[in-house]
Structure formats: structure tokens, C-alpha cells
Amino acid sequence: MSTRSVLSILAGASAAGLVLQRAQAETLAAAALIQDQAVQQGQLSAFVASLLQAAKHRLAGIADSLTLAPGEFARLASDVSTAMPTGNGIVTLTYGLILLIVGAGAEWLYWTYATPAVIALEAATVTSRRAAFSLAMRRLGLRAFGLVLFVVAIVGAAAYFDWPSGFDGFVIASILLIVFVRLAWLMADIIAAPGHPQLRLGDIDPSHAQRFVAAFVGMAFLLALSHLLPELLEYVASAPHAASAVRVISATLITLIVLTGVLIGLRRGRATASASGRLLPRFPYGFLAAALILGIYGVWLAAGSTLATLLAILAIVATVQTRLRRWVFFFWPEEVTPDGSTIGAGLIPNIVLSLSRYGVVLTGIAAALIALDAPMRNMAGGDSPLMRFVLHLLGVAGLALVINVGWVAIRELIDRRLRSIGPFDPHAEPGPNARLRTLLPLLRMTSAIVLLVLLVLSALWTLGIEITPLLAGAGVLGLAVGFGAQALVRDIIAGIFYLVEDVFRIGEYIESGSSTKGTVERITLRTVALRHHNGPLHFVPYGSLGTVRNNSRDWVIEKFNLPLPVSVDSEQVRKIIKKVGEGMQADPDIGPMIREPLKAKLYRIDPGIKIFRCKFQTAPGKQFDVRAEAYKRIEAALQAAGIRFADGMQTVVIPGSQVSPGSQPAVA
Incomplete structure (x- = not known):
């Protein structure tokens, strides 16, 4: 292949991302013009009418394309049948077969040496899900390297051929389609692992793994076909109606696949819930999911791909966020106590879950920017206020991520320590862990407040807001509040000193100077909850405790x-x-x-x-x-020993009693 042909192929590939907008250019321009006029006139009804008119115009265009597409497909078939017997057609077909043979040969040579390793991995004994993840990653690396060799061999061989004019675009599109579909199949096979359920990376029923892989690969094929084939039909073969028909058919099939998968999943969940005896949810989630999918498809038909893509991204991000905990804890199963409650799996999975949630949100934002065709390179290099604001928001998101990871670490460490101590038993002796059971919940609450304040102040500073006046104002406000709420401040300060000096702990029986007594059940920043031995629960502010008599220390x-x-x-x-x-x-x-x-x-x-x-x-x-x-x-x-207690009629002076002259002493 000549240098000029290679450059032309690269130029066509780089321009492929801009082709999708041409089919909707006239519709969007007309809708924008009518919308601007309606907004300028301040007429809401005209604005709604403009949207309806634009949707009607687009639907009419889709109907025309579906009507005229068969004629264009017939013309294309005739042109292909005419061109194939010619020299250019035979050369292109021969070169294509050579590319496939070269790529398949290189990959076959690799698999002659890598197959035993893959077989050993698939037959390995798995002791835990994390071990399965390690084996699956090694299996992914071996399979991915074979795909890389296939692509490199095809691209390297294609560079040596001088492709006939007009056929190079079809070759590039075919290569991209094959690579994209194979990559999708590789990812689906690693996630579901049909035939090797011990190596699966997703919470997928092994009996449905084959169907999952087929549906995933089918959707990938339709997505790639809806982006690659219409460009060739429109710009190379001059068949715009056929290109529009391919987009409509691909979108319809993708919608049907997703809708079928959602309904099957909901039906399976309903059957599982019925078999286990759990109550079914009252909210119609199946109807909501089906309505959402059909609504996005309807928006795509009426308003174009941009708005529908944004709605699809939002729905995907929301769905992934709701199921992300289940996916993450698939590798770190949560322990279930006998009473049915769950125990956290540990610090690492909680941090991974937090990072994954932020990653999903950032990925959704990036996908939305790509769908809007935002000039990110120009935005990053410019000095516009919008770009500065976006960069500041990204900084705030980074701070929130760091604060959240720190909070997850602190909370998980404290909760793990509290779980090791065990729940409070009012009938048992407080023991040496009573002080930890007293202070750790307060430390957790204090850490949350401190981290939240740091996040707010850091976010304001990152957004360019001067926080020094705010701090000064907060000091003045705090002074005013301190004078107005002296009792509250006294209670908090007294509580701090009580806790620092270890005056009482949860589970200990104390008596306060206000004659209130009971077992310490709960401690907050302002009060202590005392359970009286007769049952009532007293909430005593620290400032009212006074002298504390602890009846549960030492002996x-x-x-x-x-x-x-x-x-x-x-x-x-x-x-x-x-x-x-x-x-x-x-x-x-x-x-x-x-x-x-x-x-x-x-x-x-x-x-x-x-x-x-x-x-x-x-x-x-x-x-x-x-x-x-x-x-x-x-x-x-x-x-x-023959010793009896003193007779009840004997005279006994009760200790502390006074006997006056002429009176009778007390009788024991």
C-alpha cells in the first residue's frame, strides 16, 4: 500500500466520528431555529409546538428512509455484483482473504504454545473468589495477547498492499468490526466464563452464561454495525436512506435485546423470591424498567441520538450504582449473623466500592461529553469561565473522593473493633472493653463531623471562595451562640472532661449528685442515658451530673x-x-x-x-x-453447731437510735 493510500485511510478513519451528525443536521437546525424564535417571543406553546414539529419532521424522514432503503440496497447489490468480477473487486477480495489468513495464522501459532496454559488455568482448583479473580485475569491476559497478535498481523499485512480506490473504506470498516466483536466476546467470556463457573467474574447464574455471552456479543455487533456501516453507505456508496434504515434497525434490535434481558432477569428474580419465601416488592420495577427502555427508544426516534444517548447514559449509571455493591462484594462476601444481619467484609472492599462509585460517575460524565461532541481539547486549552468552573468541580470531586475514602477507612476500623467487642449486655459485667464501647461511637461521630467540615471548607477554597471571612464570621457567630446557649456549651465541655477522665463507661452503674442513678446505656455529646433498675431511662445532661459515684469499678x-x-x-x-x-x-x-x-x-x-x-x-x-x-x-x-439467733423478744438497741429516759428501747 502506498503512503498516499495509508494517509487517505487514516484520514477517513479520523473523520468517522463526525459522520453521525450529518443525517440529523437539517432536522436539528430547523428545530433550533424554531426553538430560538419561540424562546425570544416568550411563548411556551410555540416552544412545545416547535419540539412536536421537529419530532414530526424526524419521524417523517425515518419513514421515508425505510421506504426508499430497499431500492438503494438493491442498487448497492447490483453495483457489488458488477464490481466483484472486475480486477479491483478480485484484488480486494484476495487481499482480504490474505489478511484473514495472516492474522489467523499468527494467532494459531501463538495458541499452539498458549493452549496448555489456558487449559491448566481452567482446570485449576479455586479456593476463594479472589483466587478466581487472579486466575481469570491470567486467562484474560493470555486470550487478549492472542487478539493483539491477530490485530497486529492484519494491520501489518494491510500496510503492504495497494488497495483499489473506493474499497479501502470497506476493508477498514470490516477490520474494525471484527476486532470490536472479538473484543466484546473476550470480555463477556471472561465475565460469565461459560463452562468454567469457578472463574466467573460476575454474579451471573452459570446456567445462563451462554445466553449472556450471546446477548452481549450481539449488542456489540449491532452497535459497531450501526456506527460503521451507515458511514460507508452514506459517504462511499451514496445511499443515505439505506444508512438511516441500518441505524433504525440496529437501534430497534438493541432495544429488543435489552428489554428481553431485563424482563427475563425480573422474572427470574420473582421466581427466586417466591421459592425462598421472601415478600415481593410492591413497586412495579419491571414496568418501570420496560417503560424506561421504550421511552429512551422513543426519544431516539423523535429527537435524535444525542438526547437519547444522554438518557441512556444516565439510566446505565443509575443501574450500575444500584448494583455496584453486589458486584464488588461478589469477591468479598459479607458475613451473615444468626439474627439475619450482615457484617461488613472489611476495609479493602469498602474502599474499592467507594472508588468504583466515583469511577462510574466520572465515566458517565466523560461519555456524556463525548455524546455532546464537546471540544474537550479546546476547552482544556482555553481560559473560559465555564472551563475554569468545570476544573474546579473536578477538584471538588477529587477532594470528596479522598475525604470519602478516609471516612470509609475510619468507619470500618471502628465498626470492626466494635464488632470484636460485641454488643452491650446489661446483665453482664462491663469488663475491660467498656471504655472502648463508650468512646468509639463518639470518635466515629466526631470524625464524620470533622471530615464534613474539612470537605466544605476545602471545596469553598477550591471553587475560589475566600474562606477567611467565613471563618471570622463563624468565630463571631460561635461566640454569640456560646453566650446564648451557655447550658449547652457547659454540658458539652463537662462531657468531654468526664470522658477524658474516664469517670464512667457504658454498662457501669453510677449515681449522680442529682440523685439520679442507673446503668449507663448510651453516651452522646451532651447527655448520658441511665437505665434505672426499675426500668425508666433517664437522660441526664453532663452539666447536671455533679459528683458521680461509680458502683462498678474495681471491687x-x-x-x-x-x-x-x-x-x-x-x-x-x-x-x-x-x-x-x-x-x-x-x-x-x-x-x-x-x-x-x-x-x-x-x-x-x-x-x-x-x-x-x-x-x-x-x-x-x-x-x-x-x-x-x-x-x-x-x-x-x-x-x-446448735447456735440460734437472738430471740425476737430480746431487747436490742438499733445502731444509731437514741433512747430517752422513760421510753422503751427498740426491739429487734
Whole structure:
């Protein structure tokens, strides 16, 4: 092939992106003219009428193209049948066959050495989905290298041939069509992996993998055909009506394929939900999806490809965003607890999910700019206010991405630590993790607020807004709010010091200076929630707590008195109670609660009675159970030793009571 022919082929290929607009140029120009007139006149009805008129004009053009297309196809068939027996036709056909033989031969030579590696990968044992992803990527690399060799061999061989004039465009279009379809088949085969379900990269039912690949390749073929063939028909063969008919037929078939796939997927989901006993959604998602697809197709028929492409991009981005979590966590399955709730898969998948969401949005924006045929090179090199604003928005998007990744990392680390600690059990001892259970939720909330403030301030600075006056104004406003809400500020500051000094934790039983007491269940920035032992939940501001008595720290000493007759042997009683204490400490149920064993001593002698003071040390909150058990064992031990408690008619002076002259003392 000569240098001039190569340059002409490259020039034709570079101009291929501008050909799509010619078929709609007159319609769009007429609609724009009528629309401008309607807007200038301020008449909404005229504007709507202009849109209807433009749609009517386009539909009439499509109808004319479908009517005249058969004649143009017949003329083209006649021209091809006439040109093929000539020298140029035979040369073009021969060169094309040579290209296919060269490309297929190069790829066949490669596969003679690469086939064993692919077979080994497909037969490998997969232990996890991430291992399957690694094997699938290696399989993709091997298959993609074969396709690259095929393309390089064809392009290299085509450069040596001098193609006849008028046939080079068909050759280039055919090569591009073959490469695009093969690339689509390669991607679909890697995602669905028909015949090798252990290597699939998508949440696709293995029984439907073949149909998925066929539908994907069919759509790719129709998309490539609707972009390549109409250009050749319109500019090389001078058949504009045939080109328009090809576009309409391709768009109709693509719509039918997508609509059929959506309806089959919804039907399968309904059958799965019915089989599993789950309730079906009340909202008619199937009807909405079908209406959206048909609506985009109708917009394409009436208003052209630009608006329909934008709507399709928006629908695709929304659909991908709703299913992205399912696709990402296909490789990092979430754990399901016995109560049906899910546990996050970890830090990496959450970061990947966040990055994927931003990537999908940016890809949608880029596709929309391409659909609008925006002069991105001129915009990037220009100094227009719009371009500066777009660049600033991209900067804000980058900041949001960084902040979001940081928030995901902090949230996931805190949630993982809280899950390892376990939920709060009001009947269990607080334990050493109570402080973490208290502070980690507050740290998570504080981090979210700090990151949000940093994002807002950084976004304003990136957009060119001076934030120094805002900070000064915020300081003045904060001072004014501080004076007006002194109680709120006092509560927050007092809460900070309570938490820093570790005065109480979640699960501990405390008593405040305001006579409010209970178990700490929840802590916020301003209040602490105390659950009283009778059930009520008190929300106490930190500023009202005052002196806090914590009954759940370290240990508790419990004391109680035993009234015995004055005739008993004090040393005998002491030894009996000491022996009872040793027995309780050796008990496997009661012993772990006791820090210091039960002991007794003669506390006081009153008329006719001896008071023995007993005490023991236990873990916080366990003294009530230990005291009840001590009462039961002491009673049994005293009865076994023949010692009875003091008679109820004996006179006993109650500690702290005063007996005035002439009055009767209290009776125990």
C-alpha cells in the first residue's frame, strides 16, 4: 500500500466520528431555529409546538428512509455484483482473504504454545473468589495477547498492499468490526466464563452464561454495525436512506435485546423470591424498567441520538450504582449473623466500592461529553469561565473522593473493633472493653463531623471562595451562640472532661449528685442515658451530673450484722463464719465473684445480745448474690453447731437510735 493510500485511510478513519451528525443536521437546525424564535417571543406553546414539529419532521424522514432503503440496497447489490468480477473487486477480495489468513495464522501459532496454559488455568482448583479473580485475569491476559497478535498481523499485512480506490473504506470498516466483536466476546467470556463457573467474574447464574455471552456479543455487533456501516453507505456508496434504515434497525434490535434481558432477569428474580419465601416488592420495577427502555427508544426516534444517548447514559449509571455493591462484594462476601444481619467484609472492599462509585460517575460524565461532541481539547486549552468552573468541580470531586475514602477507612476500623467487642449486655459485667464501647461511637461521630467540615471548607477554597471571612464570621457567630446557649456549651465541655477522665463507661452503674442513678446505656455529646433498675431511662445532661459515684469499678465491700445470744462463744462463731467463707470461696459458682473471703468479728454487745459484723469483698454488682448465699450457709452452719439467733423478744438497741429516759428501747 502506498503512503498516499495509508494517509487517505487514516484520514477517513479520523473523520468517522463526525459522520453521525450529518443525517440529523437539517432536522436539528430547523428545530433550533424554531426553538430560538419561540424562546425570544416568550411563548411556551410555540416552544412545545416547535419540539412536536421537529419530532414530526424526524419521524417523517425515518419513514421515508425505510421506504426508499430497499431500492438503494438493491442498487448497492447490483453495483457489488458488477464490481466483484472486475480486477479491483478480485484484488480486494484476495487481499482480504490474505489478511484473514495472516492474522489467523499468527494467532494459531501463538495458541499452539498458549493452549496448555489456558487449559491448566481452567482446570485449576479455586479456593476463594479472589483466587478466581487472579486466575481469570491470567486467562484474560493470555486470550487478549492472542487478539493483539491477530490485530497486529492484519494491520501489518494491510500496510503492504495497494488497495483499489473506493474499497479501502470497506476493508477498514470490516477490520474494525471484527476486532470490536472479538473484543466484546473476550470480555463477556471472561465475565460469565461459560463452562468454567469457578472463574466467573460476575454474579451471573452459570446456567445462563451462554445466553449472556450471546446477548452481549450481539449488542456489540449491532452497535459497531450501526456506527460503521451507515458511514460507508452514506459517504462511499451514496445511499443515505439505506444508512438511516441500518441505524433504525440496529437501534430497534438493541432495544429488543435489552428489554428481553431485563424482563427475563425480573422474572427470574420473582421466581427466586417466591421459592425462598421472601415478600415481593410492591413497586412495579419491571414496568418501570420496560417503560424506561421504550421511552429512551422513543426519544431516539423523535429527537435524535444525542438526547437519547444522554438518557441512556444516565439510566446505565443509575443501574450500575444500584448494583455496584453486589458486584464488588461478589469477591468479598459479607458475613451473615444468626439474627439475619450482615457484617461488613472489611476495609479493602469498602474502599474499592467507594472508588468504583466515583469511577462510574466520572465515566458517565466523560461519555456524556463525548455524546455532546464537546471540544474537550479546546476547552482544556482555553481560559473560559465555564472551563475554569468545570476544573474546579473536578477538584471538588477529587477532594470528596479522598475525604470519602478516609471516612470509609475510619468507619470500618471502628465498626470492626466494635464488632470484636460485641454488643452491650446489661446483665453482664462491663469488663475491660467498656471504655472502648463508650468512646468509639463518639470518635466515629466526631470524625464524620470533622471530615464534613474539612470537605466544605476545602471545596469553598477550591471553587475560589475566600474562606477567611467565613471563618471570622463563624468565630463571631460561635461566640454569640456560646453566650446564648451557655447550658449547652457547659454540658458539652463537662462531657468531654468526664470522658477524658474516664469517670464512667457504658454498662457501669453510677449515681449522680442529682440523685439520679442507673446503668449507663448510651453516651452522646451532651447527655448520658441511665437505665434505672426499675426500668425508666433517664437522660441526664453532663452539666447536671455533679459528683458521680461509680458502683462498678474495681471491687465492692459488703457488710452485714448477725444478732446472736449473749451466751454464745465469740471465738466459735468467728471460726464457723470463717469456715463458711472458705467454703464459698472454693465453690466454682460463687468463688470467682469473691475477691476477699467472708470474715466476722464481734462488733458490739447490747443488753442480752451480741452483734457480729460480717464482711466480704466482691466484684462490682455481685455482692447481692454473694450476700444471699452467705446468709443461707451461715444459717445452716449455726444450726449445725446448735447456735440460734437472738430471740425476737430480746431487747436490742438499733445502731444509731437514741433512747430517752422513760421510753422503751427498740426491739429487734
